[in-house]
Amino acid sequence: MSISKPKLRAVRGAQDWRPDSWQHRPAVQQPSYDDPAELAEALARLRTLPPLVTSWEVLGLKQLLAEAQEGRRFLLQGGDCAESFADCSSEVIANRLKVLLQMSLVLIHGLRMPVVRVGRFAGQYAKPRSADTETRDGVTLPSYRGDLINGPEFSAAARRADPQRLLEAHARSAMTMNFVRALGEGGFADLHHPEYWDLAWVEHSPLAAEYRRMVASIGDAVRFMETLAGEPIASFSRVEFFTSHEALLLHYEEAQTRRVPRQFGWFNLSTHFPWIGMRTADVDGAHVEYCRGIRNPVAVKVGPSMDAAQLQRLVETLNPENEPGRLTLIHRMGAGKIAEHLPRLLAAVQATGRRVLWCCDPMHGNTETAGNGYKTRRFANIRSELEQAFDIHAAAGTRLGGVHLELTGEDVTECMGGARGLGEDDLARAYKSSVDPRLNYEQALELAMLIVRKSGG
Numbered sequence: 001m002s003i004s005k006p007k008l009r010a011v012r013g014a015q016d017w018r019p020d021s022w023q024h025r026p027a028v029q030q031p032s033y034d035d036p037a038e039l040a041e042a043l044a045r046l047r048t049l050p051p052l053v054t055s056w057e058v059l060g061l062k063q064l065l066a067e068a069q070e071g072r073r074f075l076l077q078g079g080d081c082a083e084s085f086a087d088c089s090s091e092v093i094a095n096r097l098k099v100l101l102q103m104s105l106v107l108i109h110g111l112r113m114p115v116v117r118v119g120r121f122a123g124q125y126a127k128p129r130s131a132d133t134e135t136r137d138g139v140t141l142p143s144y145r146g147d148l149i150n151g152p153e154f155s156a157a158a159r160r161a162d163p164q165r166l167l168e169a170h171a172r173s174a175m176t177m178n179f180v181r182a183l184g185e186g187g188f189a190d191l192h193h194p195e196y197w198d199l200a201w202v203e204h205s206p207l208a209a210e211y212r213r214m215v216a217s218i219g220d221a222v223r224f225m226e227t228l229a230g231e232p233i234a235s236f237s238r239v240e241f242f243t244s245h246e247a248l249l250l251h252y253e254e255a256q257t258r259r260v261p262r263q264f265g266w267f268n269l270s271t272h273f274p275w276i277g278m279r280t281a282d283v284d285g286a287h288v289e290y291c292r293g294i295r296n297p298v299a300v301k302v303g304p305s306m307d308a309a310q311l312q313r314l315v316e317t318l319n320p321e322n323e324p325g326r327l328t329l330i331h332r333m334g335a336g337k338i339a340e341h342l343p344r345l346l347a348a349v350q351a352t353g354r355r356v357l358w359c360c361d362p363m364h365g366n367t368e369t370a371g372n373g374y375k376t377r378r379f380a381n382i383r384s385e386l387e388q389a390f391d392i393h394a395a396a397g398t399r400l401g402g403v404h405l406e407l408t409g410e411d412v413t414e415c416m417g418g419a420r421g422l423g424e425d426d427l428a429r430a431y432k433s434s435v436d437p438r439l440n441y442e443q444a445l446e447l448a449m450l451i452v453r454k455s456g457g
């Protein structure tokens with residue numbers, strides 16, 4: 001993963017903070033482990049394992065996010081709602097990268113600016129749940145909390161919180177990371193050969209012609225620039241990917257928090273860019289306490305129930321020194337609520353005088369249950385929330401600098417609508433997610449084209 005040289009800036013470390021100081025705050029959404037000794041042993045083992053990313057990369061990403069804040073880059077953050085151990089396979093990982101690459105190409109071409117690519121992968125294994133337990137046919141078991149914690153099958157054995165999974169998740173994240181790095185450096189990501197990124201079914205897509213036109217025009221630009229330079233330009237042959245996941249299971253995050261020689265402060269080296277979920281964003285809670293002290297860039301999901309004063313405290317707590325690139329706010333309101341709630345929250349942050357990167361997650365406020373019981377999202381609502389977000393930011397004088405999406409490179413039918421007009425009856429055909437519904441390849445690409453149109457590209 002090659003990155004531009006970070007412009008380091010001395011930042012005072014958080015006061016009264018330690019990697020375990022979160023343990024003195026209320027920690028919601030944590031599993032209960034039935035054998036503390038087994039948990040302690042797994043965590044001790046985890047602490048000895050090498051990190052997945054480096055502090056150098058983390059600070060490099062912070063610099064890129066600072067540039068996105070200033071309007072010079074656009075953030076594309078996407079991937080599965082949750083990774084699963086079973087999907088840690090070459091095909092799933094490569095297809096996910098292909099979608100992100102294609103979307104970024106559409107955005108770079110249309111927005112005329114570089115894109116920061118951040119995957120929800122290599123560690124996105126823990127999920128917040130609305131209930132601690134689940135009851136089926138009179139049997140009550142703990143809820144599935146993601147492969148980092150327990151298994152999705154409805155049995156007592158699978159639903160037990162198993163500390164061995166902490167080590168398994170670390171190993172799978174490392175394997176994912178290793179493959180992502182190799183693909184990013186090698187021919188796979190070569191701008192001279194965007195056909196390497198085509199997924200098998202792209203040729204049947206109603207969007208194929210528009211995408212191909214764009215690719216041809218990028219190919220012309222690449223050849224033109226290399227003709228001017230008189231030689232191949234190395235940066236056209238590789239791409240940077242950064243990783244992110246929800247920093248949810250705090251014992252896991254703590255065990256991967258390291259002090260780096262020669263760089264002042266603590267880093268979470270399990271991911272470049274951890275985020276705090278909507279359900280764990282209490283400013284006095286354990287998750288905010290944990291994230292306060294690490295030097296990574298961090299993001300917070302902001303939902304419609306966030307009040308202005310609470311958001312202002314979050315901004316002050318997580319970025320007391322107004323450090324560029326440090327804080328991203330990901331709003332996820334729902335198409336029917338964004339017009340009511342986003343303007344007051346933008347004004348609240350503006351009133352602090354602090355800079356943040358604003359990013360829109362048009363997925364999580366638009367989840368519904370279809371008539372046939374499937375958890376789904378309508379493309380029209382996702383589109384509407386995103387379009388409203390651009391307009392609301394423009395009216396407020398702020399900038400929407402990124403999007404956060406749940407998507408997959410697999411040909412799934414989990415979200416309804418889009419160019420192919422998927423309906424309720426299509427959901428059963430290829431519904432694979434055990435958590436939230438994801439955009440499939442075509443729907444994701446369509447959304448990228450829409451962002452370009454909305455931004456006047």
Ligand code: PEP
Binds near residue numbers: 278279332364
């Ligand atoms: C998620 O990103 O999968 C998620 C649970 O989001 P939120 O915290 O915004 O509900």
Ligand code: MN
Binds near residue numbers: 082436
């Ligand atoms: Mn989700």
